[in-house]
Amino acid sequence: MGPLVVEFLDEEVEVASGESLTFGRDANLVIDPDNQHLHRVLGSFVSRGDGWVLHNVGRFTTMIVVDNTSRSEIRPGGRMALLSESFTVAFSAGPARYEIRGRQRVAEVTAVPGAGPSDTTDVARYRLNDEQRQMVLAMAEPLLRADPGWPSTMPTNRAVATRLGWSTAKLNRKLDYLCSRLAESGVAGMVGDPDRRANARRVHLVEFLVANQVVGPEELEVASGTGSGPGEDAPDVGPSHRAVRSDG
Numbered sequence: 199m200g201p202l203v204v205e206f207l208d209e210e211v212e213v214a215s216g217e218s219l220t221f222g223r224d225a226n227l228v229i230d231p232d233n234q235h236l237h238r239v240l241g242s243f244v245s246r247g248d249g250w251v252l253h254n255v256g257r258f259t260t261m262i263v264v265d266n267t268s269r270s271e272i273r274p275g276g277r278m279a280l281l282s283e284s285f286t287v288a289f290s291a292g293p294a295r296y297e298i299r300g301r302q303r304v305a306e307v308t309a310v311p312g313a314g315p316s317d318t319t320d321v322a323r324y325r326l327n328d329e330q331r332q333m334v335l336a337m338a339e340p341l342l343r344a345d346p347g348w349p350s351t352m353p354t355n356r357a358v359a360t361r362l363g364w365s366t367a368k369l370n371r372k373l374d375y376l377c378s379r380l381a382e383s384g385v386a387g388m389v390g391d392p393d394r395r396a397n398a399r400r401v402h403l404v405e406f407l408v409a410n411q412v413v414g415p416e417e418l419e420v421a422s423g424t425g426s427g428p429g430e431d432a433p434d435v436g437p438s439h440r441a442v443r444s445d446g
Contacts, residue, residue: 200303202243202250202280206296218244221298222256235292243280243300249409250280250302252287254346262288263344268415276346279408326412330376333369334413336361338404342415349401377403 202213204227211227213219221227222240230236237256244251254261254272261272265282272278284301326334335342336358340351353361359369377399381388387402407413 202245203301203303204243205299213243213245216245218242220255227298229296229298230291230294233291233294235294237291240289240291241287246405249405251277251405252280253277259289259291264288270344272344273346276344277348278344279341279405281408281411281414326376326407329372331413331417332362333358333372333376334404334407335417337400338408338413339418341404341408342413342418349405352397352401352404355400373400373403380406 201215202219204211204213204219204221206221206227206229209227211219219226220239220242221229222238223229223231223233223236224238225240229240237259240254240256240259241261242253242255244253252261252263252272254274254276256274258274260274263270263272263278263280263285265285267282270278280300280302282302284299287298287300289296337352339353341348345351355369355373356366359366362369377388380403385406387406388399
C-alpha cells in the first residue's frame with residue numbers, strides 16, 4: 199500500500215502508510231476554521247490493513263464519496279474502504295459546501311514466487327476459486343455496500359454458511375484454508391488466537407481482499423448462489439505475480 203495524497207483548495211498533504219489524517223475546523227487538515235457549523239474533527243483517513251479507510255467521526259454530517267464508477271454516502275459514525283485510485287469527498291456545513299480530493303499512490307512491486315512473508319507481497323493480486331469467491335462476497339457485502347455499521351454488521355459464519363447452503367463446518371474449513379494460503383503468501387493478520395482474534399481475522403481478510411479489488415460490489419449477486427466449484431481444499435488462491443504500478 200502506497201501513500202494517500204489529500205488536497206483541499208491549494209493545500210496538498212501526503213499521508214504515509216501506517217499514518218492517519220484528520221480533517222475539519224480544527225484538525226490536521228484545516229477546512230474552514232470560521233465555520234461554526236463544521237465539526238472540529240469531521241473525518242479521518244486511516245491506514246488499515248492493506249488499504250485506506252475513510253471514517254466519518256462527526257455527529258450529524260453525511261459525507262458523499264464520488265469516484266469514476268460510483269457515488270456512496272458515509273453517515274455519521276460510518277466508515278468506507280477507499281477502493282478507487284482517485285476520489286472526491288463532499289460535505290456541507292451550514293450554508294457552505296466543501297470538497298476534498300484524494301488519490302492513492304501504489305508502489306510498484308512484483309511478488310516473487312517462493313518468497314517468504316514480507317510487506318512487498320501484500321499488494322499482489324490474488325485469485326479465488328468459485329466457492330471462495332462466494333464465501334468472501336457473502337462476508338463482505340456490508341462493506342461493499344458502504345454500510346456505516348461495518349465491521350459490526352459482518353454476518354456470522356453460521357449466517358454465511360446458511361446463505362450458501364453449506365454446513366458451518368465446511369465454511370470454517372474453507373475460511374481456515376483461505377487464511378492459511380494468504381498468510382503463506384505474505385499477508386499479515388491471517389493467523390491468530392482462534393478464541394480471541396477469530397473475528398478480527400475475518401475482518402482483516404475481507405478488508406484486504408476488498409482494498410486490493412479482488413472482489414467488488416458488481417459481483418454481489420454471486421454471493422446469493424450456492425457454488426459447485428473446485429474441491430474444498432483446492433489450492434486456487436495465490437499471487438498472480440502481476441506488478442502494481444504507480445501513477446507517479
